[in-house]
Amino acid sequence: MEVYLDNNATTRVAPEVLEAMMPFFKSEYGNPSSMHRIGGRVKKYIDKARERVAALLNADPSEITFTSCGTESDNTAIRGAVEAAPDKRHVITTRVEHPAVLGMCRYLHKYNYRVTELSVDKEGMLDLDELRNAITGDTAIVSIMWANNETGVIFPIDEIAQIVKEKGVVFHTDAVQAVGKVPIDLKKTPVDMLSISGHKLHTPKGTGVLYRRKGVKIAPLIIGGHQEEGRRAGTENVPYIVGLGRACDLAAEHMEDENTRVRSLRDRLENTLLNTCPDTRRNGNAERRLPNTSNISFEYIEGESILLMMDNIGIAASSGSACTSGSLEPSHVMRAMGVPFTAAHGSIRFSLSRYNTEEEIDYTAAQMPPIIERLRELSPFVK
Amino acid sequence: MWDYTDKVKDHFFNPRNTGKIEDCDGIGEVGSLACGDALTFTFKLDENKEKIVDARFQTFGCASAIASSSALTEIVKGMTIEEAEAVTNQDIADFLGGLPEQKMHCSVMGREALEAAISNYRGEGDGTKPAADVDTDIVCVCFGVTGHEIERAIRENNLKTIEDVTNFTKAGGGCGGCHEDIQAILDRINGGESAERTKKKPLTNIQRMKLVQEVIENEIRPQLKNDGGDIELIDVEGPKVTVAMRGACSGCNAAQFTLRDVVETKLREYVSDDIIVEEEK
CATH class of the missing domain: 3.40.640.10 (Type I PLP-dependent aspartate aminotransferase-like (Major domain))
Incomplete structure (x- = not known):
């Protein structure tokens, strides 16, 4: 998939x-x-x-x-x-x-x-x-x-x-x-x-x-x-x-779909991840937000590693981690918001479109927890 | 996407020797959460304390950090302490079929953890850095890199530029406040070819006026003349240089940008960094 x-x-x-x-x-x-x-x-x-x-x-x-x-x-x-x-x-x-x-x-x-x-x-x-x-x-x-x-x-x-x-x-x-x-x-x-x-x-x-x-x-x-x-x-x-x-x-035709169906898919993905993966946090105001975007930090692990594991099973997203951009510091947005380093390095952005389906979201929600667990097992910061 | 070798990918997706040896003979803990990567490396010697029989790692970091750690454990298993001591960051990178330039610091982190663990085994350090680095001065505050670490990376990897140093040690990759210090270390080790070029001596007013005149004459006017324009020097008062744009340049919409892009940049380059150019209307 x-x-x-x-x-x-x-x-x-x-x-x-x-x-x-x-x-x-x-x-x-x-x-x-x-x-x-x-x-x-x-x-x-x-x-x-x-x-x-x-x-x-x-x-x-x-x-x-x-x-x-x-x-x-x-x-x-x-x-x-x-x-x-x-x-x-x-x-x-x-x-x-x-x-x-x-x-x-x-x-x-x-x-x-x-x-x-x-x-x-x-x-x-x-x-x-x-x-x-x-x-x-x-x-x-x-x-x-x-x-x-x-x-x-x-x-x-x-x-x-x-x-x-x-x-x-x-x-x-x-x-x-x-x-x-x-x-x-x-x-x-x-x-x-x-x-x-x-x-x-x-x-x-x-x-x-x-x-x-x-x-x-x-x-x-x-x-x-x-x-x-x-x-x-x-x-x-x-x-x-x-x-x-x-x-x-x-865009005008699909605006309503974007704000209802896509929004609920986003919420479903976000809530599932926040509930099933320990030590996670949402970055950014929950209410005043685009309907398609979710930014989640998985603490104590690093974004590039998460993305590569996701890519390996066909899920494409992006990260505010330093390593993905080739710079050495996490994204300027995460730093401006004062997101702690423990979380900024492991921030993942999921951004949906009208082409995403329920099946895709459920697949992602199910595949993420084992990835997070696997990387945390490797991390010296998780006791 | 990074261009990782198959070997890097293999060691990332299937890391060898993960975990921590509780009754280890040596432990090295380098890096930090703030820096974006950290490695805890432990090893165990055989009964006669001759050879490394087990080595394990725990790593927080990107794919190449995890792969470098995994590679390190594979390399040192079976080695004597003396042999392990000779392992360089390049050995780790080579084992993986190479790393992207900007990721070389991952191999350096591996080597540092190994050294820290060996120091720890000998009772020389606290296991958080190689003993040689304890009590040496921090050069890069953002990533906590010492002058000794930078010097070593330069010598071992034949580094030439600040960018090289950042790729290998992370030093200079944050606020950039230590670039001058890194350049000084580079110059000291590599013979100091480019040390003097960037330093401009303070000028007296007369010298400054003369230099401004020369730069306008030799560097700026020919360039503007190519575009059918011209420039005239009106006044020099401290750092403020007043000029008049002539020919095609006068009244041109782009003149403001010519002023800043061409005139000010050139004068700053040749005369002094604080020059402000203004146009006489």
Whole structure:
């Protein structure tokens, strides 16, 4: 049996998405910028995809820019905003962001930007007063993720966006993990920019979106032609853009399933593991969390060993342990939350999708305890 | 995913000699929960105290840590203490058909546990580290690595860079605060070729102005001219350098980034780390 529980890393390509893409690998090869009908009819599909993405976010199609990935969207938002406000030298983010955001902020730090990284508590939640106090007249942009990729913890983006807006500062949110899993309505939530990654939404890798509210000024990251109204030069990745449009439709269709069936599968897996394996703990707030993500620490054993044992019987997940990443310290998210070392090294992230079945979850729940027991028998810390 | 050899996988999935010998002749306990890997190694000698008849391990750590521990027990069984003493971390890695570079510290942990256990057998240490490391200075605070351990890893494995040292001992893999100290040890052992290059002498104001001028003239202007731009030095006041962008650079959207990316980086590299470049409007 092969059980894929690593959907926060990437997802299976939906057959409907692949089907929608196929013509653009074959007969519909035109360049959407061309004057002739071969290009013109391709342009219509790009427009349609833009409408579909906008619909999922309740945004205007003109506010949607297609990019190559979530990282490009994050980079464009942050670097673009600071470049558009050259007199401001301060950036605010959080300690638990994805490297696509943190890396860019730390890059700016090298160029004399002041960077505030907001802390989180033991449950991975922000202190909004810390945010309020951090914003100054010198702040160029605030970038705070919608949901955390490692723990699934959801930040109160409505409230955060409101706070930042009142101070008149640009607000960006990396919503790569949230889009498609929780309802998003940008007519109600005043975020200025939002990043999406296609391959977390069941498209192939190589596509992303930056939502930019009308009137928000950013400099482009990629400069050249007039594509995407000059906001992102480079000939459009037509098949993938069309696929992403279809994926957004499907995400809206499956949103309820994600929040009921997938959520209950996740809960079932989590509760079984917490109850059957001694010395385990859940990482992250239990309530304010994505419906598909569970992060569990198996104390006194190490994550890479757990993952390899799981892989050996066909179960795919990921770990915040140091050894899996090639770094020597456990994940920055676990450390920011103050998860003790005894637990951080043995943290495992299970992330589900709509393709997971009850049978797969029961298989995983049954296979995990012997793995944990076997590794604990080897460990000098288990008496 | 790590590229582990079949031998590593075999020793991970089917570890040999697990457990702890209660009436052992020597015990070595190295590593810690905080560091992410730890090994308790015990061995038993025959009646005449000549050869190792049994060796066992308990390991907390990744696949290569478990495999290295398992390999260690297999290697030393049947050896005399003198023979076991000569086992190096490379012997452990070789036994497993090699380890990924970044995982070499797992083999070093094995060798350290073995040494600690031998020291313990001789009544020389408390069994938590090789006797030679007791009372030596900690260089890497994050992972508790001593200067002696680093020096030994450098000599035995012919290490050249800080990254090598981190791969083999973990030292320098945390906050990075000890990189200078590690470099100093590397330089001392390897002949100190690159020791002086990174040190910049403090400059007088006049020297600083002259140097800034030279760098702009020789390093920066040619680069900007390639793009149809130009630069003019307006003022140098302490670390603050004021310049004006000319030609295609003036009024260019990317000028702010040119300033920081090109001008400031170059000046920091050649003149001093605290340089701040500002544009005169």
